[in-house]
Amino acid sequence: MIFVNAFVVGGLICVLGQLLMDLTPLTPAHVLTLLVVSGGVLSGLGLYGPLVEWAGAGAKVPITSFGHQLVQGTLAELAKSGPIGVLGGIFDLTSSGITAAIVFGFFAALIFNPKG
Amino acid sequence: MPARRKSGRQTVTFSRPVAVVSAACCAGPLEGEGPLRGSFDIVYPDMLNGEKSWEVTERTMLKDAVLCALGKGNLSRDNIDYLLAGDLLNQCISASFAARDLSLPFLGLYGACSTMAESAGLGAMLIDGGFAQYNVAAVSSHYATSERQYRFPTEYGGQRPPYSQYTVTGAGALLLGHGPSFQGLLPRLTHFTAGQVIDLGQKDPFDMGSAMAPAAADTILRHFSDLSLPPDHYDLVLTGDLALVGHSIVEELLYEGNLVLKDRLQDCGLLVFDRTQQNVFAGGSGCGCSAVVLCGHIMELFKQAKLNRLLFVGTGALLSPTTFQQGESIPCVAHAIALELCDDRFVE
Numbered sequence: 458m459i460f461v462n463a464f465v466v467g468g469l470i471c472v473l474g475q476l477l478m479d480l481t482p483l484t485p486a487h488v489l490t491l492l493v494v495s496g497g498v499l500s501g502l503g504l505y506g507p508l509v510e511w512a513g514a515g516a517k518v519p520i521t522s523f524g525h526q527l528v529q530g531t532l533a534e535l536a537k538s539g540p541i542g543v544l545g546g547i548f549d550l551t552s553s554g555i556t557a558a559i560v561f562g563f564f565a566a567l568i569f570n571p572k573g
Numbered sequence: 574m575p576a577r578r579k580s581g582r583q584t585v586t587f588s589r590p591v592a593v594v595s596a597a598c599c600a601g602p603l604e605g606e607g608p609l610r611g612s613f614d615i616v617y618p619d620m621l622n623g624e625k626s627w628e629v630t631e632r633t634m635l636k637d638a639v640l641c642a643l644g645k646g647n648l649s650r651d652n653i654d655y656l657l658a659g660d661l662l663n664q665c666i667s668a669s670f671a672a673r674d675l676s677l678p679f680l681g682l683y684g685a686c687s688t689m690a691e692s693a694g695l696g697a698m699l700i701d702g703g704f705a706q707y708n709v710a711a712v713s714s715h716y717a718t719s720e721r722q723y724r725f726p727t728e729y730g731g732q733r734p735p736y737s738q739y740t741v742t743g744a745g746a747l748l749l750g751h752g753p754s755f756q757g758l759l760p761r762l763t764h765f766t767a768g769q770v771i772d773l774g775q776k777d778p779f780d781m782g783s784a785m786a787p788a789a790a791d792t793i794l795r796h797f798s799d800l801s802l803p804p805d806h807y808d809l810v811l812t813g814d815l816a817l818v819g820h821s822i823v824e825e826l827l828y829e830g831n832l833v834l835k836d837r838l839q840d841c842g843l844l845v846f847d848r849t850q851q852n853v854f855a856g857g858s859g860c861g862c863s864a865v866v867l868c869g870h871i872m873e874l875f876k877q878a879k880l881n882r883l884l885f886v887g888t889g890a891l892l893s894p895t896t897f898q899q900g901e902s903i904p905c906v907a908h909a910i911a912l913e914l915c916d917d918r919f920v921e
Binding site for chain 2: 478479482484485571572
């Protein structure tokens with residue numbers, strides 16, 4: 458039944474984002490940052506991990522998951538190499554996502570030109 | 574020496590009404606599919622129109638509108654004393670880069686979306702003062718260039734709230750002068766009311782209509798009181814780009830000011846698009862919005878003698894991306910020009 462949980466949790470996170478867009482003067486960039494930071498905070502409090510277990514992709518696909526992975530990467534490296542790990546580990550889990558965004562963005566910019 | 578041609582606080586009356594010798598406008602593809610499609614001189618097939626950037630396209634539109642107006646007015650560039658032009662981009666690049674190719678004495682203006690009324694009013698003052706025989710007043714705006722500058726580049730794909738407006742891709746030019754019209758029945762400018770900058774503290778850059786409505790109402794009320802006009806003096810009071818939200822606010826503000834215009838009050842932002850069929854949210858905006866409606870549709874109405882007297886009120890939101898990002902509110906201005914079909918025998 459995890460797909461039902463994924464549907465509900467993923468949908469609710471998106472509803473929250475849409476409400477922030479529609480009802481507040483926040484820009485899309487503000488909403489993005491807010492959701493990333495919220496995911497990070499929930500992760501640090503130990504709440505986002507169980508949510509991912511319960512809702513699967515419903516919690517992993519939304520941008521809140523990016524904040525979660527930033528924190529988890531940091532915590533893992535902190536345990537392994539001490540305080541310097543806070544700096545070294547922050548992009549451990551997210552590096553593939555960030556690199557993919559840059560690489561695909563680059564190729565898209567090479568090929569396409571916006572029309573309007 | 575007191576100003577002889579000034580009435581009241583803000584309105585000037587031209588001693589000899591200044592003729593619209595000709596008018597021309599160009600529009601983008603979406604406007605070309607809208608309800609006013611038959612009234613544009615040129616409709617561009619797409620947003621780039623074969624240029625390498627939208628900015629180049631915008632200045633080409635402005636140039637096309639000016640040249641088209643000159644052609645219709647049967648005048649060459651040598652006959653033109655001043656080009657008064659403006660647009661929405663930083664440093665008014667559309668107007669000044671277009672002027673680079675036009676070889677005309679150029680006065681660049683920035684009144685945001687009120688620039689059509691501002692340039693026509695100032696152009697008429699120069700003529701009435703005897704400083705010019707023929708002037709061209711022209712403006713342009715482009716959806717993609719103004720989105721890039723004021724909000725987000727369109728490539729970013731940001732969502733827009735339902736009360737936001739769609740910047741009109743278009744340019745308009747009025748050829749003003751003392752001389753016969755070459756386009757049949759065209760109106761003359763009789764008055765110009767320069768507006769005050771009004772800011773009631775609205776901060777949302779997507780909600781220009783609400784920000785500009787108080788400025789529009791202020792200028793309209795001052796125009797009527799400066800000249801002691803009855804509410805039914807004009808067949809039409811046409812605001813520039815208040816769109817759905819701003820239009821209802823200005824209606825209310827005028828009602829509070831004891832000026833009930835009812836159907837005589839309309840807005841270019843609501844005329845230029847069909848909101849039910851075209852995805853433009855609250856309606857049109859931009860310098861080009863009021864310009865293409867005035868230089869196209871409205872001039873057609875004058876030619877068909879369906880309009881006799883018009884008060885055209887350009888409305889401009891004078892914000893910059895920097896002031897918006899620093900959390901400041903949006904100052905707005907509205908300028909009004911009165912146009913009337915006058916019998917040439919009486920004014921010449």
